[in-house]
Amino acid sequence: MPLLTISDVARQVGLRPSAIRYYEQIGVLPRPQRVSRRRRYDDAALYRLATLQRARQIGFTLDEIRKLFFGFRNGTPPSERWRKLSQQKLAELEQLVHSIKVIQLALQNSGKCGCASLEECGKGLLRKQCGKRAAKRGAIFRFKNSVDLNL
Amino acid sequence: MPLLTISDVARQVGLRPSAIRYYEQIGVLPRPQRVSRRRRYDDAALYRLATLQRARQIGFTLDEIRKLFFGFRNGTPPSERWRKLSQQKLAELEQLVHSIKVIQLALQNSGKCGCASLEECGKGLLRKQCGKRAAKRGAIFRFKNSVDLNL
DNA sequence: CTACGACTTCAAGTCAGCTTTAAGTCAAAC
C-alpha cells in the first residue's frame, strides 16, 4: 500500500493541504505517520476525510465531526453515531425551515408596503415590536450568498 | 420633541449602544446631532433602527441595509426599495430550502447506514464522489445552532 | 473639590473555518 503526500490526499478529496493540516491541528484528524518530517497518509485517511467532507456538507461543525470520530466508545457502529448527531441537526433544520417560511412571507409582503417613506415603515414596526422582548444576542440566522450544495 | 441618549435608544429598540455606534461607524446610520459631544437622537432615528432591525431579521446584511436606506434616488418609495432587495434574497432562500431538503434526506438516511465502521462509510463516499468536481472554495452554507426567529 | 456614572474614541478581541505568509527543511535533479 503506497503512502500519499498531503497534496495527493488534498487533490483526491478536493481540499487544500492547509485545510488538512488545520483539521489535524484542531484534533479532527489524527496525526499521520511521517517520513523525514513530511506527512504520509494511507487510504484510511482518505476515507476519513471523505466522511468528514460529507459531514461538513450536511451541516456538521468541526466540533461535531470530532465527536462523530472520537466521541463514542470504540466499536460504536456508524449508524448509531450518525443517528445521535443527526437528531439535533434535524431539529435545528426544522426550526430553520420554519424561519425561512416566515422570512419568505415577510419578504414577499415587504414590496407591498404602502408607506410613503422608510420612516413610516419604521414607525409601524416599532409599535408592533413594543410588546416583544428584544432578540437574543447574536445573529439570528445566516446563510451564504449562493447556496449550491451539489450533493 | 425630547432628544434621546444612545442608551435610551438602545433600550427602546433592543440593541446595545455599541451596536448603534457601530452602525453609525460603517455608515448604515447617519451621524446624529451632538450635545457636548454626546449623541442625541430624535424619533426618526428610532424608526430607522426599527426598520434596520426588521431588515436584519429577514436576512439582509448591513451592506444591503445601507443600500435600502441610501442606495436609491431620493423619493423612491419603500415598496420599491424593499422589492428590489427582496428579489435576490428570495432567490437565495429558494436555493437554501432546496439544499435543506437534500440535507434532511441525507441526515435521515445517515442513521440507516449499514457500514461496520466509519472507514467503510468513507470508502463508499469516496467512490461516489469520484466523478464529481470538488466543492467550490468556502463554506457552502451555514446556519446558527439555534434558530429562534421570533418575528 | 471630587467622585460618579454615562458618555466619548480608537484599537483590539471574538467566533469558525480556514488561507496566507514567512522562514526554514528536505530529497532529488541538474
Next chain:
DNA sequence: GTTTGACTTAAAGCTGACTTGAAGTCGTAG
C-alpha cells in the same frame, strides 16, 4: 554543489457583526 519544488511550522490575516477594553470627557451630586 546548488537549485528547485514540495513540504514543514508558527503566527497572522480574512469575513461579518459586533463587543470589549483602555483612556479620556462631561455634567451633576455630594
